[in-house]
Amino acid sequence: MKKYGNFNIFALIVGFSFLYIPIILLILFSFNESRLVTVWGGFSTKWYGELMNNQGIKDAAWVTFKVAFVSSTVATFLGTIAGLVMSRFGKFGGRTLFSGMIYAPMVMPEVILGLSILLTFITLSIDRGVLTVTLAHITFSMCYVSVIIQSRMSSYDESINEAALDLGCTPLRTFLLITFPIILPAIISGWLLSFTMSLDDLVIASFTSGPGSTTLPMKIYSMVRLGVTPEINAVSTILVGLVALGVVTASIIGKRQKQQTI
Amino acid sequence: MDTKDKKHNFLKRIFNGRNAVISIPYLWLLLLFLFPFVIVLKISLAQPIIAMPPYTPLFSWGDSLWPKIQAGLDSYLFLFSDSLYIKAYLSSIKIATISTILTLIVGYAIAYSIARAPKRWRGILLMLVILPFWTSFLIRVYAWIGILKTEGLLNLALMTIGIIDKPLIIMNTDLAVYIGIVYSYLPFMILPLYANLEKMDMSLLEAAADLGCRPIKTFWSVTIPLSMPGIMAGCFLVFIPVVGEFVIPDLLGGTKTLMIGKVLWGEFFYNRDWPVASAVAIIMLLLLVVPIILYQKSQEKAMK
Amino acid sequence: MTDSSSTHPWQDPDQKPYIRIENVTKKFGDFTAIDNLSLDIYKSEFFSLLGPSGCGKTTLLRMLAGFENVTDGRILVDGEDMSDIPPHLRPINMMFQSYALFPHMTVEKNIAFGLKQDKLPDDVINQRVEEMLELVELTKFAKRKPNQLSGGQSQRVALARSLAKSPKLLLLDEPLGALDKRLREQTQFELMDIQEKLEVTFVIVTHDQEEAMTVSSRIGVMESGNLIQVATPTEIYEAPVNKDVADFIGDVNLLKGIYKGKDKEGTQLLSEDSNSIVYATQEVEAELEDTIWFAIRPEKLEISKRKPSNDINVLQGVIEDAEF
Numbered sequence: 001m002k003k004y005g006n007f008n009i010f011a012l013i014v015g016f017s018f019l020y021i022p023i024i025l026l027i028l029f030s031f032n033e034s035r036l037v038t039v040w041g042g043f044s045t046k047w048y049g050e051l052m053n054n055q056g057i058k059d060a061a062w063v064t065f066k067v068a069f070v071s072s073t074v075a076t077f078l079g080t081i082a083g084l085v086m087s088r089f090g091k092f093g094g095r096t097l098f099s100g101m102i103y104a105p106m107v108m109p110e111v112i113l114g115l116s117i118l119l120t121f122i123t124l125s126i127d128r129g130v131l132t133v134t135l136a137h138i139t140f141s142m143c144y145v146s147v148i149i150q151s152r153m154s155s156y157d158e159s160i161n162e163a164a165l166d167l168g169c170t171p172l173r174t175f176l177l178i179t180f181p182i183i184l185p186a187i188i189s190g191w192l193l194s195f196t197m198s199l200d201d202l203v204i205a206s207f208t209s210g211p212g213s214t215t216l217p218m219k220i221y222s223m224v225r226l227g228v229t230p231e232i233n234a235v236s237t238i239l240v241g242l243v244a245l246g247v248v249t250a251s252i253i254g255k256r257q258k259q260q261t262i
Numbered sequence: 263m264d265t266k267d268k269k270h271n272f273l274k275r276i277f278n279g280r281n282a283v284i285s286i287p288y289l290w291l292l293l294l295f296l297f298p299f300v301i302v303l304k305i306s307l308a309q310p311i312i313a314m315p316p317y318t319p320l321f322s323w324g325d326s327l328w329p330k331i332q333a334g335l336d337s338y339l340f341l342f343s344d345s346l347y348i349k350a351y352l353s354s355i356k357i358a359t360i361s362t363i364l365t366l367i368v369g370y371a372i373a374y375s376i377a378r379a380p381k382r383w384r385g386i387l388l389m390l391v392i393l394p395f396w397t398s399f400l401i402r403v404y405a406w407i408g409i410l411k412t413e414g415l416l417n418l419a420l421m422t423i424g425i426i427d428k429p430l431i432i433m434n435t436d437l438a439v440y441i442g443i444v445y446s447y448l449p450f451m452i453l454p455l456y457a458n459l460e461k462m463d464m465s466l467l468e469a470a471a472d473l474g475c476r477p478i479k480t481f482w483s484v485t486i487p488l489s490m491p492g493i494m495a496g497c498f499l500v501f502i503p504v505v506g507e508f509v510i511p512d513l514l515g516g517t518k519t520l521m522i523g524k525v526l527w528g529e530f531f532y533n534r535d536w537p538v539a540s541a542v543a544i545i546m547l548l549l550l551v552v553p554i555i556l557y558q559k560s561q562e563k564a565m566k
Numbered sequence: 567m568t569d570s571s572s573t574h575p576w577q578d579p580d581q582k583p584y585i586r587i588e589n590v591t592k593k594f595g596d597f598t599a600i601d602n603l604s605l606d607i608y609k610s611e612f613f614s615l616l617g618p619s620g621c622g623k624t625t626l627l628r629m630l631a632g633f634e635n636v637t638d639g640r641i642l643v644d645g646e647d648m649s650d651i652p653p654h655l656r657p658i659n660m661m662f663q664s665y666a667l668f669p670h671m672t673v674e675k676n677i678a679f680g681l682k683q684d685k686l687p688d689d690v691i692n693q694r695v696e697e698m699l700e701l702v703e704l705t706k707f708a709k710r711k712p713n714q715l716s717g718g719q720s721q722r723v724a725l726a727r728s729l730a731k732s733p734k735l736l737l738l739d740e741p742l743g744a745l746d747k748r749l750r751e752q753t754q755f756e757l758m759d760i761q762e763k764l765e766v767t768f769v770i771v772t773h774d775q776e777e778a779m780t781v782s783s784r785i786g787v788m789e790s791g792n793l794i795q796v797a798t799p800t801e802i803y804e805a806p807v808n809k810d811v812a813d814f815i816g817d818v819n820l821l822k823g824i825y826k827g828k829d830k831e832g833t834q835l836l837s838e839d840s841n842s843i844v845y846a847t848q849e850v851e852a853e854l855e856d857t858i859w860f861a862i863r864p865e866k867l868e869i870s871k872r873k874p875s876n877d878i879n880v881l882q883g884v885i886e887d888a889e890f
Contacts, residue, residue, distance in 0.1 A: 092281075100558055112506055115540070120301050157666060162666065
């Protein structure tokens with residue numbers, strides 16, 4: 001093994017400090033007794049208690065969860081189909097446009113996505129609310145799911161499907177009995193990614209939500225604009241914890257998938 | 263085979279299950295991704311009025327048989343007449359360019375170090391890079407407010423050690439925006455770079471060293487050119503969305519930090535001038551269409 | 567040759583072929599993978615398609631299985647036109663080069679998969695799976711997943727799975743390609759054994775001429791989408807139809823000569839290298855004075871210090887170098 005240089009160790013230490021210190025401080029100060037976010041006043045969980053009494057935050061959290069659950073489920077369905085179409089259907093009319101519509105939303109500035117989809121809802125006279133936020137989230141999440149499925153399919157041995165057909169299995173049953181179980185871990189990671197992205201989104205939700213459909217990021221945003229408070233730290237800590245839990249689950253599933261494919 | 267048979271096959275080909283499967287996600291994206299841009303374009307050509315919706319219709323049927331088209335470039339002319347917008351576009355591109363370069367430097371160092379780490383560590387290190395990316399963007403930006411503000415943790419730490427005796431003004435400046443962007447977009451840079459560097463054949467570097475190439479020179483003349491696809495993918499992934507970034511300049515930048523995403527937000531939510539907001543979006547899209555197409559092509563190539 | 571029609575059905579005009587490939591052409595865009603190819607394969611044959619990679623042999627096999635459509639011509643199996651029959655309805659099974667085992671199923675589930683598609687009762691399936699496991703000697707590994715098997719074991723699972731439905735015709739795509747040499751030779755004999763026992767028609771694709779020579783009843787040598795020669799291994803070895811086939815099959819000394827007609831000793835050739843007359847047992851269609859290629863298998867050459875008693879095909883030479 002080649003010797004691992006001092007520069008590399010230094011880069012990793014500085015890099016990871018940069019990535020993690022802000023989040024660690026954020027979590028730390030959510031347990032601060034003092035209202036001042038910069039002065040340590042002793043350990044306390046009182047901000048979490050206050051959070052529990054904040055009906056606005058609880059409502060927003062419920063809306064966010066509903067939107068995230070529904071949008072990630074539908075996005076996973078649509079994105080899986082799109083990914084399979086891209087990786088297995090070869091040439092078809094309008095393939096370039098389709099691929100463009102899959103890759104573009106991933107880099108497109110969120111303000112453009114939010115504005116354009118909102119103006120569409122207004123043109124079609126769809127009232128803004130939970131439904132419109134959900135539809136918007138499905139649209140960008142499905143693109144990420146599709147890319148995850150595509151990258152899974154790029155290492156998928158097509159002769160496995162052919163073997164099933166060859167043994168008398170119909171194409172539809174081949175998908176259900178063979179392809180689907182094999183790519184299921186990728187589908188689950190796609191769902192988890194969609195779910196967290198929906199949970200995180202501020203800009204697109206701000207454009208597409210209406211009265212009564214304020215999401216948690218929107219609520220946090222309006223609180224942040226009024227100033228830094230330990231309550232925001234507390235709600236952020238809960239979200240970070242939930243996401244960490246999801247990521248650990250996803251990585252365990254991912255490991256199982258790797259074991260299966262090798 | 264007679265023609266009737268052929269025609270039957272042709273119809274079968276159009277209405278087969280394959281096309282039905284393709285059409286589900288295709289129609290969804292057409293309706294909720296592509297069609298919206300047509301709407302934005304349409305509204306950008308209308309006039310603002312105080313009504314709901316607050317713009318004039320593009321077509322109106324008067325007494326004549328043909329609809330009267332009320333399209334105007336007023337919104338676009340307005341954008342070019344007020345220097346605020348042009349400055350905002352230029353400033354967005356400047357901020358996106360500088361922060362892409364900064365992210366590339368930081369990201370390259372980290373990606374390179376991970377790719378050269380012992381194999382058993384690489385998975386964990388990469389996981390550690392991705393982990394913050396899963397947490398909310400808003401929360402990560404918010405975390406920096408507490409650190410960077412004048413009475414924040416950074417100034418507190420520096421003054422306690424005694425490096426400075428007056429607090430640094432970082433919050434609400436462009437510097438804070440750069441820090442926020444590098445921090446938030448770092449994983450987008452590291453992932454494609456790492457994927458590329460990890461695959462790189464170490465024997466090439468050894469061959470260069472063997473031929474008498476000094477390490478620094480090897481890095482510039484072998485490693486960097488070979489990792490160009492990763493560099494390009496990472497830069498697109500950072501540059502394109504940063505041009506339209508809203509949250510970071512809004513929360514960390516000051517009133518002097520001009521970015522087009524913030525302008526669009528303001529036109530829409532505060533001024534309620536939808537035609538101008540739409541025109542701002544269309545011009546931004548025109549600026550980004552080339553990098554977006556380049557990005558899509560590079561991604562499609564990578565998937566093969 | 568005087569063989570009975572049961573072991574050499576292709577010599578018997580009354581025998582009906584089991585597979586009939588009629589003027590089949592396959593194009594991928596502008597590229598012609600198979601060029602107007604016709605071939606008959608008979609019941610219980612062990613037929614090898616042999617050729618370098620890219621010669622179209624795998625494409626031909628995939629057309630038999632139904633994974634590729636025929637651009638022109640048709641394929642008949644047991645007299646039935648296969649053109650409109652999708653792969654899952656063909657009475658043909660295939661063993662894949664990558665084995666294509668289902669990674670999420672155990673060995674026994676893999677073997678049972680085809681039988682389950684036919685909706686057979688459970689006890690029939692279980693019994694058949696057990697038979698198959700015994701046949702390939704993997705009974706102990708029934709509960710393992712494919713990623714817990716060695717290359718040789720995976721190969722045997724793939725074979726058992728493709729044989730489980732007792733197909734009349736089994737297609738094998740480079741079945742031994744992924745195994746090391748020792749295992750490959752051992753498995754060749756196992757394959758022949760199984761083929762004889764079950765009386766299945768085997769069509770095997772390979773680029774390994776030694777393998778084809780060992781296992782086949784007949785070999786079809788392919789090159790750029792065409793069949794150059796279809797014959798038994800002995801015929802191909804003894805009487806290759808052209809220089810390429812001779813060169814491809816076994817070691818050979820290829821020499822140029824001038825056709826000088828024939829007499830009672832055989833075909834007369836004037837060897838360019840030794841400038842003397844050489845007699846060949848094979849006949850050739852050529853004009854006098856035509857330049858033609860001839861080949862001498864190394865094991866047919868005898869060398870001695872004293873001049874042998876033969877009158878023909880005796881040449882004098884000097885030993886220049888010796889290698890082992």
